[in-house]
Amino acid sequence: MSKLALQGGKPVTKNLIGTTQLISRRDLERRYLLETFDKGPLDDWPGAKSTAAAFAAEFAAFQGARHCSLITNGTHTLQLALESLGIGWGDEVIVPGMTWQATASTVCDVNAVPVLVDIEPDTLCMDPAKVEAAITPRTRAIVPVHLYNRLANMDRLLAIARRHKLHVIEDCAHSHGSQWKGHGTGSMGVFGSFSFQNSKSMRAGEGGALIMNSKDLYGVIESQRCCGRRFPERPKAQMHSGNYRMTSLQAALLRGQLAAMHRNAAVMDRNGQALDRAVAAAPGVLPMRRDPRITRQVGYCYAFRYDSEAYDGVPLVTFRKALAAELSWDFFPAYTPLHHSELYTPHTKRRHQISAAYTRAITPSRWKLPVAHDIWENRAVITLWQIYGLAPSRAHFLSDAIAKLHENRAELRKLASK
Ligand SMILES: Cc1ncc(COP(=O)(O)O)c(C=O)c1O
Numbered sequence: 001m002s003k004l005a006l007q008g009g010k011p012v013t014k015n016l017i018g019t020t021q022l023i024s025r026r027d028l029e030r031r032y033l034l035e036t037f038d039k040g041p042l043d044d045w046p047g048a049k050s051t052a053a054a055f056a057a058e059f060a061a062f063q064g065a066r067h068c069s070l071i072t073n074g075t076h077t078l079q080l081a082l083e084s085l086g087i088g089w090g091d092e093v094i095v096p097g098m099t100w101q102a103t104a105s106t107v108c109d110v111n112a113v114p115v116l117v118d119i120e121p122d123t124l125c126m127d128p129a130k131v132e133a134a135i136t137p138r139t140r141a142i143v144p145v146h147l148y149n150r151l152a153n154m155d156r157l158l159a160i161a162r163r164h165k166l167h168v169i170e171d172c173a174h175s176h177g178s179q180w181k182g183h184g185t186g187s188m189g190v191f192g193s194f195s196f197q198n199s200k201s202m203r204a205g206e207g208g209a210l211i212m213n214s215k216d217l218y219g220v221i222e223s224q225r226c227c228g229r230r231f232p233e234r235p236k237a238q239m240h241s242g243n244y245r246m247t248s249l250q251a252a253l254l255r256g257q258l259a260a261m262h263r264n265a266a267v268m269d270r271n272g273q274a275l276d277r278a279v280a281a282a283p284g285v286l287p288m289r290r291d292p293r294i295t296r297q298v299g300y301c302y303a304f305r306y307d308s309e310a311y312d313g314v315p316l317v318t319f320r321k322a323l324a325a326e327l328s329w330d331f332f333p334a335y336t337p338l339h340h341s342e343l344y345t346p347h348t349k350r351r352h353q354i355s356a357a358y359t360r361a362i363t364p365s366r367w368k369l370p371v372a373h374d375i376w377e378n379r380a381v382i383t384l385w386q387i388y389g390l391a392p393s394r395a396h397f398l399s400d401a402i403a404k405l406h407e408n409r410a411e412l413r414k415l416a417s418k
Helices: 026-039 051-063 076-084 102-109 128-134 154-164 215-224 248-281 316-327 356-362 370-379 385-389 396-407 409-417
Strands: 067-071 092-096 113-117 139-142 167-171 191-195 208-212 285-287 294-296 301-306 380-384
Touching: 026 051, 026 248, 051 067, 051 191, 051 208, 051 248, 067 076, 067 215, 076 102, 076 167, 076 191, 076 208, 076 215, 092 102, 102 113, 113 128, 113 356, 128 154, 139 154, 154 167, 208 215, 248 285, 248 294, 248 301, 248 385, 248 396, 301 316, 301 370, 301 385, 316 370, 316 380, 316 396, 316 409, 370 380, 380 385, 396 409
Parallel strands: 092 113, 092 139, 139 167, 167 191
Antiparallel strands: 067 208, 191 208, 285 301, 301 380
16 A cells, blocks of 8 residues: 555556647737727727737637627626616515625625525535425525536526526636537526636636627626716617726736637637546545536636545545645635635625614525535535646546555544544
8 A cells, every 4th residue: 555645655647637638829918908908998898909809709600699788896796786776675586695705795785685595415505406496486586606527507507597587697717618408508597797817718917708699788897897877879778887898908818818718718618538547446426427518618717526424534625635745736726605704705795784784684604504514514526717728648646646546544543643
């Protein structure tokens, strides 16, 4: 039995990826950046011929939607989407209990109540049965998140929304390039919300995009991101707002990255499936369930599940640390479920304390999310999108490392108890 890397033994590999199979078009990023710098405009004004306008059109086409508005970040995208639909005081919006805090906090930002529902244990996306059970006469919208490396069950969620006359806003911060039955994520709901924050698979430091098919809503969003201005071509589309525009400098980087993503998306999908096979072949772990309706899966992260019973009770945190040491690669916990999250505390903000009843309604501890809690505490192993650069011929490193940990589970237990 070989000694654990955590105990000074030889790691399974010191170079997991070798040469990444993902291409980058930094040449294009630089070219678009310099062109924008030299010729301008630096901003993104509706109707102007800018790098931002070019990228917005290309990104909408890539995700399969008619329109795209570029917005400051993937938090403001959600806020503007809710506002444009007239969602606010007195309304409820259903969101998954495991997600980044913005999915829920933006609902509070428009004075509505986020209703947190539990997730499916094998996809980590919102459970449609829990969504249906959470609908009340006040419900106005559902916000599915295509989390990590899986997509929410769009067929069921869209059917529920149709039946109950609800809006669907897809939170696609993790799913640039993914497709459900050939439809790009974000193109199936009334809006698709994307983040270009620095850790994402397409990134510009910060940034966001809303895609949509409705020309009317596009008009409202264009007004909203421009301080509520009226534009001559869309005179009726006006709503009080602020400045939520992205810049052409950010769009220049994203335009180059989109050119790379056109090729990388299929590679990430193929390599992700090789990772799933490696996890399936390893002891005491399970890949996430891939719905056959997913026609392309491009994850922001790669996630799989750990079963501590198969490791005689070795805690998840020890498993993750030991795996990181064997592969010289970082592994993370899942998002803290929102009813426990340090970053999701809307009831502490004075602006949100509209009434005692509202404060109670938005206090996260009122929710019970046993599946999300179990996944976070005991099961989820997460790593970032760069792992999709791993060639299928090297995916065995992952199963080799896991098998080594399983063989050494008695040692791991001792380490955990120290
Ligand atoms: C699921 C999800 N929604 C929304 C956001 C917010 O995006 P941004 O950081 O661009 O505001 C993020 C960012 O990590 C996210 O992961």
